[in-house]
Every structure is written in C-alpha cells, then in structure tokens.
Amino acid sequence: MTYLDFxxxxxxxxxxIDTYAEVATKIYGNPSSLHDAGGQAASAVAWARGVIARKLAVHPDGVIFTGSGTEANIVAILSLARREKRGRHIITSMAEHTSVHAAMNTLEREGFEVTRLPLTTGGVIDVDTLKQAIRPDTTLISIQHVNSEIGTIQPISKIAQLAKDYGILYHVDCVQSFCKLDVANFVQFADAISISAHKVGGPKGCGAVYLNPFVRVMPIFPGVTHERGLRGGTLDTPALVAFGVAVEQHTYDADKQWQLREKLLHMLPGKAFQVIEGQAVDQLPNIVGICKTGMEGQLVMLKLNEQNFHISTGSACDINSASGTKAILAMGKTITEARQFFRISFGGDTVMDEVVLCGEVLRNLYTD
Incomplete structure (x- = not known):
C-alpha cells in the first residue's frame, strides 16, 4: 500500500501510540476530580495544553480542547459570532472547510448575514475585495490559513491586521497548516485558531481551539463547566497527552516536499493534467490538486486504488458531494472541471520512489 492522502x-x-497506551494504563483518573488520581490527570492535561500553547505562541488559558478540528471550527465561530458586539454580518470564503460552512449556515438561520468571498485564479483571497466587503455591522471574519484541497496559503497576516484595524473578531482554521507554517506573524491579531491532532501524527477524535481569553464569548453549550465553560465532557487524557507528544516531535521538511511535488508534476503530461495551485510563495508543497481532462476525479482515485495507491478527490468531509470541491468552484472553475479534481498529499515519510510509481500509474491513464 502506498498512502498519499496525508x-x-x-x-x-x-x-x-506508546504514550497513549501508557497514559491510558497509568493515568486513568478524571482530570476534574479533586483526589490525587484526578490531580495526576489534570497535570497531564495541563502539560499537553502548554505544548499546544507554546507551539501557537499563545497563553495556555486560551487553549480549549475539542473532539476534532471540525468541532474546533464550530465552537469558535458560533461562540464569537453570537457575541454580537458590532452586528450580525460575517465574512468568510467560498472555499472554507465544510465545518465552517455548517457553522455559517446555522448562523444564517439565526438571522446573521454571511458574505462568502471567491478565490482568485491563484487560489487565494483578494485582500482588497475582502476590505470592500467590510461593513459597520461586520462582527467576524473567518478565513482559513491553508486550503485543504489545493494547498494554497491565504494572506493571513494581512487579513488579521485588517480585522484588527477595523475592530472585527477574526477566526482562522489552521488545521492544515499547524506545525507546518509559522503562526507568529498573525497570532497576536487572531481571536480564534482551530487545530487537529490527527493531521500531525496524533490521535483522531482530538483537536483544540485557541480562543482569546480576553474576549468574552457566548458559549454554545450554556451551563457546562469543563474547558472554561465552552465545551462539556470529561477530557480524554491519553489522547491529549499523545497529541502533545505528536506536536513536540512533528517536523516539516519543506525542501523535501517541494522535491516530491516537482517530481510528480514533471511526470504528468500537460495536455491531460491541469495542476490547480498558487504561486510558489502561496503554496504548501505537500498538497497537490490536479484535474484530469476527460475523467472524473473519483474514477482516477478508484484506478489508483486498484494499484494500491491511496489518494482522494478532495476533503474527506466532502466525499459525498456531487458538485466537486469548493476550492475549484471558488476559483471560477466549472462543475465539470470540479468533478475532474483529485488530490495527492505527501507526508513526512513519503519517499521519492512512491511518488515516481504513482506518477507512472497516472501517466498510464493518459494512454488508456
């Protein structure tokens, strides 16, 4: 099996894995319990919270553990928007993760107005267009850091500064960029940041959201007592500690990822394959978005699967969508082009031989 869906x-x-097993075996108390077993678990959770906070360069009091990156996005957006300090207008993009759209749809049913911005042909938000969309009643901006489908890096620093200048709350989905890109140039202007454990070698069912502790928000589950009253339920101590270990050990070799990307793209016939990407400075190299002329992306994925190469047709959370990926449509592509889209994504352990073999299988599709 060659896994290329990182x-x-x-x-x-x-x-x-070893940390999870050890903590599950030895530290089984409830972190909220007042006895010594609970205190031991609370200390383990505090350690994990500190690891996440240091990686994000934020205060640990702002780190709220969640069950996923999806939940992190929803908790952040609903909690910030329902605060309604300025009004009921929100700005986001057409290419955000499904969880962001789910939160926006919920807010629209509550009477909020949402402006969804397109992407440029380079796959990024135009900051001037975003600035023009700001109104006196704009209360929240939610724009992702890296698009999960095509890997384009959004101009987050400029957006964050713009939000700060206008006094607007800002949420950024960093699920794809966490531990890969530096957040230092915008974190001081962000009111919420979403991350996920299983994107960086940690366990599934575990995520976190940073919520600026100096911003008073409206909890989506009133009355709960865990996690600053923002998210109820007993914390999964083994998962959180394993998350912290994965973060501490995660490395991202951008040079290697660029080499893998360039090798794959060099092998693909230009007449048959269209690469969907941004400028190099705006591109995370390990995510490669491609359209195969005359063939739906789902069929490409199935043909590669037959050869034991595992890729995707976009975000796993959109796998049942019949319209193709949101990023392609947000860039002005047609439904037909969107349905021809597939995604290959490399990990830290991906080697050149795997990429070469995958390229050969894709190239053979051109002659089928």
Missing amino acids: AASTPMTRQA
Whole structure:
C-alpha cells in the first residue's frame, strides 16, 4: 500500500501510540476530580495544553480542547459570532472547510448575514475585495490559513491586521497548516485558531481551539463547566497527552516536499493534467490538486486504488458531494472541471520512489 492522502489524516507516530497506551494504563483518573488520581490527570492535561500553547505562541488559558478540528471550527465561530458586539454580518470564503460552512449556515438561520468571498485564479483571497466587503455591522471574519484541497496559503497576516484595524473578531482554521507554517506573524491579531491532532501524527477524535481569553464569548453549550465553560465532557487524557507528544516531535521538511511535488508534476503530461495551485510563495508543497481532462476525479482515485495507491478527490468531509470541491468552484472553475479534481498529499515519510510509481500509474491513464 502506498498512502498519499496525508491531508485527510496521518498515521499516529510510534511515540504517540506508546504514550497513549501508557497514559491510558497509568493515568486513568478524571482530570476534574479533586483526589490525587484526578490531580495526576489534570497535570497531564495541563502539560499537553502548554505544548499546544507554546507551539501557537499563545497563553495556555486560551487553549480549549475539542473532539476534532471540525468541532474546533464550530465552537469558535458560533461562540464569537453570537457575541454580537458590532452586528450580525460575517465574512468568510467560498472555499472554507465544510465545518465552517455548517457553522455559517446555522448562523444564517439565526438571522446573521454571511458574505462568502471567491478565490482568485491563484487560489487565494483578494485582500482588497475582502476590505470592500467590510461593513459597520461586520462582527467576524473567518478565513482559513491553508486550503485543504489545493494547498494554497491565504494572506493571513494581512487579513488579521485588517480585522484588527477595523475592530472585527477574526477566526482562522489552521488545521492544515499547524506545525507546518509559522503562526507568529498573525497570532497576536487572531481571536480564534482551530487545530487537529490527527493531521500531525496524533490521535483522531482530538483537536483544540485557541480562543482569546480576553474576549468574552457566548458559549454554545450554556451551563457546562469543563474547558472554561465552552465545551462539556470529561477530557480524554491519553489522547491529549499523545497529541502533545505528536506536536513536540512533528517536523516539516519543506525542501523535501517541494522535491516530491516537482517530481510528480514533471511526470504528468500537460495536455491531460491541469495542476490547480498558487504561486510558489502561496503554496504548501505537500498538497497537490490536479484535474484530469476527460475523467472524473473519483474514477482516477478508484484506478489508483486498484494499484494500491491511496489518494482522494478532495476533503474527506466532502466525499459525498456531487458538485466537486469548493476550492475549484471558488476559483471560477466549472462543475465539470470540479468533478475532474483529485488530490495527492505527501507526508513526512513519503519517499521519492512512491511518488515516481504513482506518477507512472497516472501517466498510464493518459494512454488508456
């Protein structure tokens, strides 16, 4: 098996697995309990919270653990928007993760107005267009850091500064960029940041959201007592500690990822394959979005699967969508082009031989 779908999920690292097993065996108390077993679990959770906070360069009090990146996005958006300090207008993009759209749809049913911006032909948000969309009643901006389908890097620093200048709350989905790109140039202007464990070698069912502790928000589950009253339920201590271990050990070799990307693209006939990407400075190299002329992406995925190469047709959360990926449509592509889309994404353990073999299988589709 050759796994090339790391943007969907990564395998847990050996260290994270061993840590999970050890903590589950030895630290089984409830972190909220007042006895020593509970205190031991609380200390383990505090350690994991500190690891996440240091990686994000934020205060640990702002780190709220969730059950996923999806939940992190929903908790952040609903909690910030329902605060309604300025009004009931929100700006986001057409290419956000499904969970962001789900939160926006919920807010629209509550009477909020949502402006969804398209992407440029280079796959990024035009900051001037975003600025023009700001109104006196704009209360929240939610724009992702890296698009999960095509890997384009959004101009987050400029957007965050713009939100700060206008006094607008800002949420950024960093699920794909966490531990890969530096957040130092915008984190001081962000009111919420969403991340996920299983994208960096940690366990599934575990994520976190940073919510600025100096911003008073409206909890989506009033009355709960865990996680600053923002998310109820007993914390999964083994998963959180394994998350922290994965974060501490995660490395991202951008040079290697560029080499893998360039090799794959060099092997694909230009007449048959169209690469959907941004400028190099705006591109995360390990996510490769491609359209196969005359063939739906789902068929490409199935043909590669027959050869034991595992890729995707976009975000796993959109797998049942019949209209293709949101990013392609947001760039002005047609439905037909969107349905021809597939995604290959590399991980830290991906080697050149795997990419070459995958390229040969794809190239053979051109002659089929």
